[in-house]
Amino acid sequence: MAFRHAEDPHITSDNWIHAGVLVLNASYEALTEINAERAVVLLLSGTAETVSDRRPEFPIRSKHVEIALPETIRLTRYVYLEHRVLVHDESRATLPAVLRRDRYRCGYCSGWARTVDHIRPRSRGGPNTWANLIAACGPCNSRKADRTPEEAGMRLLWEPKAPDELAKRQRQIWKDLAAAG
Ligand SMILES: [Zn+2]
Structure with missing residues (x-):
């Protein structure tokens, strides 16, 4: 999933629908990221409201309304969802x-x-995933070669996991809310 601002290309009328929008529950808990096209549907139907606009501002015009491309939206009703x-x-x-x-x-x-x-x-068939990749020095990498750690008699010092971006963004949301008083 494209993960965000720093690597986001310039938003244009051709690509805005793919921009990532963070969805918060009514309780301000971060739920997931959806594309802007879906986010706009939620906003126009009143299912969600904008918490923050994307910077720099990007207006989306449809026949009857003009709204700013959101960065974060919040569901107007609490929805129970499994942790995502x-x-x-x-x-x-x-x-x-x-x-x-x-x-x-x-x-x-x-x-x-x-x-x-x-x-x-x-x-x-080992995939290029967060759980299957680990940083390695040259000597360890060549020693392990085409084997599993067990076969090579090598042990991982930690279990590789995906970085917890959602938790990071959640912390920012609590901070912003506190700052807003
Ligand atoms: Zn090493």
Whole structure:
């Protein structure tokens, strides 16, 4: 899932419908991210209200209304939903993002890592997901080669997981609410 501002391209009339919008429950708990097209439907039907507009402002015009492209919306009624996360362990991850998550530490020896290891090897269908990728130094990566950690007699120092973006954004929401008094 495209995850957000820094990497978001310029919003245009062609791509705005794909922009990510954070959905809060009526209780201000962050629920999930949806695309702007769905978010606008929720706003126009009164199911949700805008909490914050996207910056820089981007107006969406339909026949009868003009609204600003939202960044965050809030459901007007509390909805019970199972916990959902924006990014989960089985989401695809990129090499630089995995290195950042692991702070450039090798998951096998905690040395300086500049490569990423597929825990279940790619040659055996190991996916490019947060849970299957870990930062690794060159020596550990070549020692492990096309084997699982067990086969190579190597042990992971921590369990790789998706970064908890939802929790991060939730903290920001509580902060903004507190600041708004
Ligand atoms: Zn290492």
